[in-house]
Amino acid sequence: MDSKPEKPNAKEIAAKFRNDIADGVYGPGARLPGAQGYAKKLGVALMTVQHAYRQLAEDGLVIGRQGSGTYVIDPAKGEPTAQQAAASIRDLQTELTHVTSQLQELSDRVARLEEDRASAASPGDK
Known part of the structure; x- marks a missing residue:
């Protein structure tokens, strides 16, 4: 069976760059790969990469420069770097x-307790 690898979506592409920025792969002022070439490399639509870059811009990690590319922000003195911001976002996502x-586990426990209570209260079991 010949299975092709899944093509990443915009959220996954943004997460990859967010991690790369957090890990220092792309430092302040670094240019991200051109959207068109990167889309071709991944085998995805150009809009997918553009949407990922837009997510990163909304996170305050990058800035797009018309006709020039997308760059990791170089913060003003005293402001957090994109690396710090990306690491914070990654930590929040992990948390x-x-x-x-934990909420799913609690929900499952409540459902089991309700089932146990319902079966204990059913008149057919007496």
Whole structure:
């Protein structure tokens, strides 16, 4: 069976760059790969990469310069760097995943307790 690797979506592409920025792969002022060439490399639509870059801009990590490319922000003195901001976002995402998992476990426990209570109260079991 010949299976092709899944093509990344914009959210996954943005997460990859967010991690790269957090890890210092792209420092302040660094240019991200050109959207058109990167889209071709990944085998995705240009709009997918553009949307990923837009997500990074909304996160305050990059800035697009018309006709020039997308660059990691170089913050004003005293402002957090894109690396610090990306690391904070990554930490928040990790914490959110953990909290979501805990909520699911609690939800499952409540459902089991409700089932146990319902079966104990059913008149057919007496």
